[in-house]
Amino acid sequence: MYRVGGKPYPTKILHDKLYELILHEKRLDGRSPYESRPVNIHTNLIDKADGSAQVSMGGTKIIAGIKVDIGSPYPDTPNQANMTVNAELLPLASRTFEPGPPDERAIELARVVDRCIRESKAIDLEKLVYIPGQKVAVIYIDIYVLDYDGNYFDPSVIAAVAALATAKIKKYEVIDGILKLVEGEYTKIPIRRLPVSVNLGLFMDKIIVDPTAIEESALDTSLIIGWSTEDEIAAIQKNTPGRLPFSIVEEAVRVSREVSIKYRKRLIESIAWQLEDTP
Amino acid sequence: MYRVGGKPYPTKILHDKLYELILHEKRLDGRSPYESRPVNIHTNLIDKADGSAQVSMGGTKIIAGIKVDIGSPYPDTPNQANMTVNAELLPLASRTFEPGPPDERAIELARVVDRCIRESKAIDLEKLVYIPGQKVAVIYIDIYVLDYDGNYFDPSVIAAVAALATAKIKKYEVIDGILKLVEGEYTKIPIRRLPVSVNLGLFMDKIIVDPTAIEESALDTSLIIGWSTEDEIAAIQKNTPGRLPFSIVEEAVRVSREVSIKYRKRLIESIAWQLEDTP
Amino acid sequence: MYRVGGKPYPTKILHDKLYELILHEKRLDGRSPYESRPVNIHTNLIDKADGSAQVSMGGTKIIAGIKVDIGSPYPDTPNQANMTVNAELLPLASRTFEPGPPDERAIELARVVDRCIRESKAIDLEKLVYIPGQKVAVIYIDIYVLDYDGNYFDPSVIAAVAALATAKIKKYEVIDGILKLVEGEYTKIPIRRLPVSVNLGLFMDKIIVDPTAIEESALDTSLIIGWSTEDEIAAIQKNTPGRLPFSIVEEAVRVSREVSIKYRKRLIESIAWQLEDTP
């Protein structure tokens, strides 16, 4: 028999009830198992940021902001701009989030978003090098979870990518080896691909897409799969305890691919994106 | 009826007793409501500091030290020296002060002292620029509360200003664009004004000046008013919870002005200060 | 009568039992009072470090690693390389060690090891200056206590010195005032002396050498004596509470000297060291 590892009894009851629903292709909020919640994307809401987006996925709200500074490249990548992702689970979002420095969940969120963007080579970091080995763009991606009803991964990736793709950043030119700001002119961050992630929950042998907070409290395990394009996985993270049976992995990949295509379509609509650079 | 917000019963009793006294123009330590405690000022007690002062105001003892280094100006003030104020509520001073990094009270104290000095333009920061945009003086003002019997604000401002006004700092000259120490010569920090702050406590509709610790434990609210000169307010901070009735504000300003004149007189006597720079 | 300061009753019993044994020249693990545990030394077990050593002394295991970087000298020692020692009491080593930043015990360990090495002038820091006042070697000595059965001092000093003496560090040359790495060539850290420390425990008027954890839990006080050479003390640290009677100090020095000679012999055997530099 399957085991709900150390879960207290009421959680076991909820787990069994949710599983029962899924067997009938249903969920508490009326969705079918493979259905994600509606996605709303607002970009450029923060004038002080170089790029910004607020994304809601059902009751989960994310705000992402981009700031671009000038800095030195890392010694092992002299011909690449730097990129760092930070995430905070704001205490406004849930009574389970505490104020204070990012905990392991927030750090995991930041690193999963980083991985989706970095591994899919979404940003053409080489184009943001001003003086090789010396002056490059430093891209800060800051993510805040404002309201949490499960699955803060997928809307965070969408918010980060939407903010990046709609950012307007200062323009610089190099004159006699010296970096100069071109006053009043702006440029874009060169985006090559639009990665998205898909958060899957497992109940026994059944998969659900985009779990809510109540589903997350009872599921057996969960998984995030980041898609660089329709056909390429760029990141995976098993992000909760629990057994992930071998038998279910291929189905998980297949389902997440379908959802990723939907997410990306929604993202493209919102940001009116078109491929400017082919890698 | 007035309300002592959530105060336990014994505090309510004390509050009412102190109010009763004030109605008769009296206080526990024999002072009248608008009377501050005696101020003692010792300067230059720390040879290793560039300036120093120990100030007692009744049972509250403060020690302030000044260190001046060389550093880079902030990008938005290339023609000004830097100034930073730190304060620590030493655990020696009270059983309510804990060792460890400054808490919100210590940070507030530092920022109120900073504001009194900075907003009154007490220091001519432009005179301490050695190479504009590159090398300026960095003035550290460090304040320690050594013994606490209420009102650590007023003696802290006095100690900081006394230490600044009596400091002897290293002299530098710029030769061929290079900053050089002039060995064995010292100069003063150019002081333009002598700001002081006045801490007021409220009991119902009555004001007291310079509250003791026991008065602070029972008062309805309190206020610090910093005076740049006799006629100019430079800083205000309502620094405890509680209602500050509109009807009492003008009286508070008037009273604090009188006390500020007394404090400044005491300060001038102690440091033999004379106005060397008119702004 | 002697007093076991505030120790709970069971500790008092243990204390008295151990003292009784010592009076008969015995200890729980069969050693005589002035006998240290066997020392095992493995060097160069970490390829990624410039030097490394794992040292066991009975049930206490230490691993030390050396990393050498390039940096600026301290302003007051422009003609010396920098050296810093860090120590961590890993939670693997004992249930009394907690994860987290080094506590006062770990800091004391680091500083005692530092003192033994620095005060005995074990390293010829002047030989690791590349450009005086500008570029010097920065030697990091990192010590981890992996398994703790008392006395982490003596094996830590041995591990640090063994790692230093067997380190192979990158070679640099200065060409036209510019520091250049000499690819593929390595050099040694110039070692002038082999300091060792000896940890002594006191039970009443009796001394034991190299106490185990159970002995440490009951002893009256303890002491570390660092020996630069056979005839020169380089460091002392009384490292636990408790009275150190005057009457016992000379015996402590005498005993520790004997043990230090044994330790140093063991160290020399293991690292095949020979004096290359006489100071």
Place this chain on the structure above:
Amino acid sequence: MNETVRLFTEDGKRLDGRSFDQMRKVRMEVGVLDKCDGSAYIELGKTKIFAAVYGPKEAHPRHLAQPHRAILNCRYHMATFSVSDRKPAGMTRREIELTKVIKEGLETLIFLEEFPRSAIDVFIEIIQADAGTRTAGITAASLALADAGIPMMDLCAGIAVGKVQGKLVLDPSEEEDKYGEADMPIAIAPRINSIVLLQLNGRLTIDEFKEALSLARRGIESLYELQRKALKNKFAGIEEPEVE
């Protein structure tokens, strides 16, 4: 320094067209977040702030609990991208001080003694800072507390008064604040006629101070009306109030 920057047009208007006693456009909304017990959103010009409230709930850790009252926890926090130069993550000294004065302002109004051994948490998140964040923050927090059903003596609302090139102005813009001589943030509980938050950075004469107080007071009265409307709208389900 402030001589070279002109902050008024020739007809005496402010650079953004406002008169001296005119606030920027305000928008308030109550109940904007789902998972907390009460919430509010405020826009004051480009300043954008969320506030959320939890409680009354068990105080945690236990030893912080007070036998006669609830404790009030508060955090005023800015998003890294809310300001022109990216703010480092973590609480700055400025944020810690503002947290203190906002907390004390709110503590003045809440009937904490009704909830012994409990805690109430107030979180204020500045997502864009364009002057006036502490006063807009306490205004939003007060709404969020009301939304959470926490019993209070009164709502409070806050606004700053600036002194700019010798003139007092209501609700200074970031530029006015930067080049101005004084900035006085104030929050008032109008029904009980009391100041709950008061700070001054910069120099004012006594007369200017009095004038600044009454200027603030008029502004706060209109904010107070907007707060009441926002609360009504929440419970009536109507759109948020907006004013220019």
Place this chain on the structure above:
Amino acid sequence: MNETVRLFTEDGKRLDGRSFDQMRKVRMEVGVLDKCDGSAYIELGKTKIFAAVYGPKEAHPRHLAQPHRAILNCRYHMATFSVSDRKPAGMTRREIELTKVIKEGLETLIFLEEFPRSAIDVFIEIIQADAGTRTAGITAASLALADAGIPMMDLCAGIAVGKVQGKLVLDPSEEEDKYGEADMPIAIAPRINSIVLLQLNGRLTIDEFKEALSLARRGIESLYELQRKALKNKFAGIEEPEVE
């Protein structure tokens, strides 16, 4: 970037002579530390790791105790000298993330509900890091738990699969990881046929992902055998197992 570095020899072997489905030399030993309740040491090539376990013991501080289960505390930590450029002391974000996934992997297997109000501590110390530390770390931790007598559903073992210049390889070396296109660490509990840790950094097609899974699985089966031998040896007092 990866075009210029050759990572395969002309006869298709990897630079260190391994075939694509060959792990580096592994050595495991159980019970290597004295003061903890269970311990293990693992070497995977030059990667060297100690793991130690304490518990079940009283949860501390008390308010963290769970009424229905033990809590599992874990720390994956690297020695400063374990990597080429000295790692700063203190936990990096990477170490915190790996701690989380390793802890969750182990939590999957331990019968935590048998020890209400208790705590189990797992400490993993990387003394040399030469690729594969998280998977070798969870492998060692699983052994240390068994050595401590903590009841578990199954042991688990982990290994990474890399994609290097278009080819999948088992247990990538540091150089293969650096210049490769993808790195997929995975830990499996073989008897219950379940994945307990899974991450992917880098790009794989669906087919490559499937292939990577089965490559890892074969590697893990042999690690699992070594684990069982190491445990037997501990209790029989025999030398540690080693494999090439």
Place this chain on the structure above:
Amino acid sequence: MNETVRLFTEDGKRLDGRSFDQMRKVRMEVGVLDKCDGSAYIELGKTKIFAAVYGPKEAHPRHLAQPHRAILNCRYHMATFSVSDRKPAGMTRREIELTKVIKEGLETLIFLEEFPRSAIDVFIEIIQADAGTRTAGITAASLALADAGIPMMDLCAGIAVGKVQGKLVLDPSEEEDKYGEADMPIAIAPRINSIVLLQLNGRLTIDEFKEALSLARRGIESLYELQRKALKNKFAGIEEPEVE
């Protein structure tokens, strides 16, 4: 390095005119702070230190309380301006180590077992550091404990012995410490004839070590007398003792 700096005059005196076995001017005062349970102030040359004691009082947080004894908390801390180059705020590693040895020295003397489940706090604040702070600090702390009425076996007093250009000197000055070969801080409880704090930084032969001990001991005996006078004066209300 120490060859070029001369630290003795031609007639064998030290640069400040002292003979080798002479301390700097000492001043002690008891009961200098109001709000703590006991306090003391000490000057040793230009070194200036306050010490304060609280307790015995309830241990806090509770889980730190010991069933059989009081816990002793201690902090040796330097003001930022107490040294030539401004010390950063916060505790340095040096301050943490000195806190430990001072705490252990005091713990030796206090009858902690008389106050089970309690705590005693000792705070030492260096407001000017000009050599000898740890020994003057423990001397002042011992007085503050006595002033607080904490039962102790004995007072303790401390002083350093330096080795400077081959000669032992009592109470080295900052310059002697900087250019000297060794510095040995020691604190003694004279009545019980025991060392409670002992450190050595620098090189001594065995004979020098013995000589240093007896030099320190003589110095400490006179400090001990001053301590007793300072305590008497406190209770008699007389001026503080001073010695050259």
